[in-house]
Structures are given as C-alpha cells and as structure tokens.
Amino acid sequence: MKKARSIKKPGVNIDMTPLVDVIMLLLTFFMLVATFKVESTEAIDVKLPESVVTDTTKLPEKDIMTLTLTKSGDVFLDVDNYKVKEKVFGDPFGVGLFHPDSTSKSEYETTGGNVGGKPFKRKVTILNRAQFEKALVDLRVALKNETNGKSDFRIVLKGDMDTDYGIVEDLMDIFKTTKNTRFALVTDVKSDSKE
Numbered sequence: 001m002k003k004a005r006s007i008k009k010p011g012v013n014i015d016m017t018p019l020v021d022v023i024m025l026l027l028t029f030f031m032l033v034a035t036f037k038v039e040s041t042e043a044i045d046v047k048l049p050e051s052v053v054t055d056t057t058k059l060p061e062k063d064i065m066t067l068t069l070t071k072s073g074d075v076f077l078d079v080d081n082y083k084v085k086e087k088v089f090g091d092p093f094g095v096g097l098f099h100p101d102s103t104s105k106s107e108y109e110t111t112g113g114n115v116g117g118k119p120f121k122r123k124v125t126i127l128n129r130a131q132f133e134k135a136l137v138d139l140r141v142a143l144k145n146e147t148n149g150k151s152d153f154r155i156v157l158k159g160d161m162d163t164d165y166g167i168v169e170d171l172m173d174i175f176k177t178t179k180n181t182r183f184a185l186v187t188d189v190k191s192d193s194k195e
Helices: 017-033 082-089 129-146 165-177
Strands: 064-069 075-079 095-098 110-115 118-127 154-159 183-186
Touching: 064 129, 064 165, 075 082, 075 129, 082 095, 082 129, 095 129, 118 129, 129 165, 154 165
Parallel strands: 064 154, 095 118, 154 183
Antiparallel strands: 064 075, 075 095, 110 118
C-alpha cells in the first residue's frame, strides 16, 4: 500500500515590516500635527454666557490679558507673559484682584490650579480702582518695553453669565480711562437644537 502523500500548499505569508513602518509614520504624523487641549490652570469657576457665533476671530497664541469676572463681582487680572507679570505683580504666577465695591473683602487670598497633574498656588494681589487702572497700564507698558514696542496685549473678557451688569459697566469705564478700547468677549457657542 502506498502512503498518501500530502501535497504541501504554499503558505500565505504577509511581511509585517512595511506595515509596522507605515503605522509608525502615521503615529508620528498625528503626534506632530495634533494640538493637545491644555488643562485649565484657572481655579476661578465661571459659567460663560451662550451666544450664536457671529465672529470667528481667532485669538493670538501669546500676549493675552485675561479679565475674569465672577458671579460675586470679583475681577481677576491675568496675563500670559511671566516676565511682565513678575515686573507688575512681583510674582511670575500672581494675579490681580479688583472689586468695584472697594469695601468688599474677597474670599480669594490665593487661587489654585493644576499644571502637569501637580497642584500649585498663585498669589492674589488685591487692588483698589486706582491700583487696578495702574496695573492695566503698567502691564501694557512692560510688554511694550519687553518687545521693543512690537507687541501689545489683546484683552479678553471672560464674564460669568450671572455677573451684575453694573460691574461690566464699571469695567468699560475703566477701559475708557486707561485707553483700552479693543477687547474680546468670550462666550460659549449656543448649540442649535433644531429637531
């Protein structure tokens, strides 16, 4: 009896080396192109008002002065340039705090944040109206000196939706006094619920 010989079929082999190369190239591409959302360093919780988007002007990536208005009427003054902030507030991570009612005592002595998963404290400098106006001017002058007059702060106003309009009116009056006539209001985009 003859033994049945099994016929060897050629196996299907896929060379994985080029596939791994392609995957690594795609991974590298997406890592280089992607912009990561930075975790907010703000410890000040504000509920932004909603609006229909009419202006899609992008804010610059640097030289931003942020004024945050809380529900209680506190106005936090912060800039993204650490050198300028240190010249004006004496601390590279410090923020200014102004309340239109100068007799009001804020609950903030320091604000916190979370950078790289590590908590940190920021010194809060409490300012009266004259000091607040001076800080607005000094921050702009310090940045112009730092950049030889080539740059100026873009003012961004982030206000809680429950903030009293009188505080916003006081802030606009301060802007007029300090000749800060250009600023942007930050809002959440209103979602269209047409179903």
